Amino acid sequence: MRRLLALLILCASLACAKGPVYLLLWFDTEDYIEPAADDAALRLARDLEKAGVRATFKVVGEKARTLEARGRWDVIAALSRHDIGYHADTHSQQPTPALYLKELGWLEGIAEFSRREGRGVADIRRIFGVIPSCYGQPGSSWGPQSYPALRRLGIPVYLDEATQVGIEGQPFWFGGMLNVFHMEPNLVRPSLESEDRLGAALAKFDRAAASLEARGGGVISTYFHPTEFITTEFWDLNFARGANPERTAWRMPHRRTPEESERCYRILARYVEHARKAGVRFITARDLPLLYEGPVARTLDRRAIAAHMAQRQTFLVTPEASLSAADMLLALLGMEPQVVDGPTQRKESNYPGSVIPRAAFERARLDTVSFIRANHRLPSHVWIGSARLSLADFAATLAGDDGASAEVAVRRGNPEMERYVSTDATGAFSWAIHPEGFQAPELLELARLQAWTLKPARLK
Numbered sequence: 353m354r355r356l357l358a359l360l361i362l363c364a365s366l367a368c369a370k371g372p373v374y375l376l377l378w379f380d381t382e383d384y385i386e387p388a389a390d391d392a393a394l395r396l397a398r399d400l401e402k403a404g405v406r407a408t409f410k411v412v413g414e415k416a417r418t419l420e421a422r423g424r425w426d427v428i429a430a431l432s433r434h435d436i437g438y439h440a441d442t443h444s445q446q447p448t449p450a451l452y453l454k455e456l457g458w459l460e461g462i463a464e465f466s467r468r469e470g471r472g473v474a475d476i477r478r479i480f481g482v483i484p485s486c487y488g489q490p491g492s493s494w495g496p497q498s499y500p501a502l503r504r505l506g507i508p509v510y511l512d513e514a515t516q517v518g519i520e521g522q523p524f525w526f527g528g529m530l531n532v533f534h535m536e537p538n539l540v541r542p543s544l545e546s547e548d549r550l551g552a553a554l555a556k557f558d559r560a561a562a563s564l565e566a567r568g569g570g571v572i573s574t575y576f577h578p579t580e581f582i583t584t585e586f587w588d589l590n591f592a593r594g595a596n597p598e599r600t601a602w603r604m605p606h607r608r609t610p611e612e613s614e615r616c617y618r619i620l621a622r623y624v625e626h627a628r629k630a631g632v633r634f635i636t637a638r639d640l641p642l643l644y645e646g647p648v649a650r651t652l653d654r655r656a657i658a659a660h661m662a663q664r665q666t667f668l669v670t671p672e673a674s675l676s677a678a679d680m681l682l683a684l685l686g687m688e689p690q691v692v693d694g695p696t697q698r699k700e701s702n703y704p705g706s707v708i709p710r711a712a713f714e715r716a717r718l719d720t721v722s723f724i725r726a727n728h729r730l731p732s733h734v735w736i737g738s739a740r741l742s743l744a745d746f747a748a749t750l751a752g753d754d755g756a757s758a759e760v761a762v763r764r765g766n767p768e769m770e771r772y773v774s775t776d777a778t779g780a781f782s783w784a785i786h787p788e789g790f791q792a793p794e795l796l797e798l799a800r801l802q803a804w805t806l807k808p809a810r811l812k
Contacts (some may be wrong), residue, residue, distance in 0.1 A: 358767050363507050365580035371569025371812070373561045374643070375627050376532060376636045378408040380488070381431070382443045383579035384418040386604055390427050392578040392613075397430035399617065403624055407512065408637045410488055413472025414445075416479045428479060430520060435636035437511060438484035441472030442787045443486075444491070444588035446596035451493035452795035454792045461497025466504065467787040486637035488512030491783035495792075496799045497504050499527025500693055509637045513575060517773050517799055522570050523640065523809040525647050525676065527802055528691040530640055530809055535573040539566065541624050544580055544616040561630055569811050572632070574623075581616040582608055585624075594787035644809045648675040648689045657683050661751035665744050666768035667807035674805040677747070677769055678730060685721050685752050693729035694804035695743050698797070703739040707759040708749070712736055717750065730804055732810060769803040 379396060383389035393409070400407050411429045419427050440449065452468065453461045476484050480781055484721040486509035487502050489495075496515050502510070510531040517526055518534025524529065538560045542553035542741045555764050557572065564570035590602045608616070628636070635643065651672040660668045665677045675683075678692055708716075723731045734746040741749065744765020752763045774780040777793035 370565040408435040409440035413441035437486035444591040448493035450493040465501040487509040597637040694802040695732040697732040699733035
C-alpha cells in the first residue's frame with residue numbers, strides 16, 4: 353500500500369511539474385556606417401556579462417571586417433564572450449538574398465547563396481575564431497535555398513523573425529536546420545521609445561512564460577539591434593527601395609541624445625531583470641541543439657506512419673518522436689533515417705489507371721530509393737513506366753499498400769504541411785530595403801515543397 357501511495361504521489365508530482373522556459377536574447381549586429389554603433393555593441397555585451405547573461409550577437413560580415421579595420425578589438429573580445437552568429441555578408445547592400453534567389457531554381461540558388469555568403473562566414477570565423485552558431489536573413493529577405501548552403505557551411509540553427517514559415521510560435525525543424533522563426537505569440541520585444549510601454553511587454557512576457565510552462569516548456573524570443581540604442585533610424589536607409597549608392601554617398605543615421613540612449617539601456621536592463629526574477633533560463637543559439645532532439649528520428653512505428661501518411665502528408669508527433677513527412681516517407685521506403693531536402697518542382701500525376709501492377713510499383717519504389725540516395729533530396733515525382741505520380745500521390749499510395757496484393761491501389765495525396773508556409777507573396781517580403789512592390793511567390797512555392805522536411809522540435 354505504501355508503495356502504491358508513493359507511486360501515486362510521484363505521478364501527481366510529475367503531472368504538476370512545469371516545463372522549462374528559455375529566453376533567447378539576440379542582437380542583429382549590423383551597422384557598419386555609424387562608428388557609435390560599435391560602442392553600443394560593446395556596452396550591451398559588457399552590461400549583459402555583468403548581469404550574468406549570455407546573448408547571441410548575429411554579426412554581419414562587413415561589420416566584422418569594419419571592426420577589424422577600425423582596430424576595435426575591445427568590441428570583438430567583448431562580443432566573443434557571448435555567442436556569435438551570422439547575419440549576412442553586407443546585409444542591405446543590393447541585391448539582398450530574396451532578390452538574387454527569387455528567379456533561381458533550387459540548385460542554382462544554393463550555389464549562388466554559397467558564393468555570396470561564404471565570404472562573410474569565413475571572415476566571422478577568422479575574426480571571432482568560431483563557426484557561427486546560427487544565421488538569420490537581413491530584414492525579410494529570406495529564401496529556402498539558403499538552408500542546404502548553410503548546412504554545408506557548418507551552421508546548424510536558423511535564428512530570425514519573419515512570417516514565411518512557422519509552427520505555433522515555437523522552434524521547428526525545416527530544411528535540416530533547427531529554426532527559431534515566426535515566434536508569435538512568444539516573440540517579446542519591449543519598445544525602446546518609452547519606459548511607460550514596458551509594463552505591457554512584461555505582461556506579454558509573463559503570459560508567454562506561463563503558457564509555455566503549462567504545455568511542457570519552450571522558448572521566448574527577444575531581439576534588438578545595437579544601433580537602435582544610439583540612433584533613431586536605421587543605418588541602411590541608404591539602401592531603401594532598392595537603392596545602392598556608392599560608399600562615398602552614404603549618409604549617417606540620425607543620432608539619439610545621450611539621455612535617450614540611457615533610457616534604451618535602462619529598458620533592456622529592466623526587462624532582463626524581470627526575466628531573471630521570473631526564473632526563466634537565458635540561452636544562446638549555440639545552446640539550442642543541446643536542448644532539442646536532433647533532426648533524425650530513430651524511433652519509428654511503421655504502422656502508425658502508414659496510417660497517417662495514407663490520409664495526409666504532414667508532420668506527425670507521437671510520444672516517442674516528431675516526424676516530418678520526409679522522415680515518414682523514408683521509413684515507408686525502408687531507408688535509413690537521414691536528413692534530406694524536399695522536392696525541387698511541383699509535378700502533377702498523369703498516371704491513367706486506378707491501380708498499379710505489383711512489379712511496376714516495386715520498380716518505382718526502388719527507383720525512388722535510388723534517386724534519394726544519389727541526390728539526398730526527395731524526387732518531384734515518381735515514374736510508373738512512362739507516366740508519373742506526384743510525390744504526394746506516391747507517398748499516399750505507398751502508405752496504403754499492403755505489400756502483398758498483385759495490384760496497388762492509387763491514392764491521392766493531401767500535402768497538409770504546406771499550410772504552414774505563407775501564401776502572402778507581398779507581405780512576407782515587406783521590407784523597406786526591397787524595391788517598391790517586391791513580391792517573391794517563387795520562393796514561397798519552393799518553401800511549400802521543402803515543407804516535406806517540416807516538423808516541431810522536441811525538447812530533450
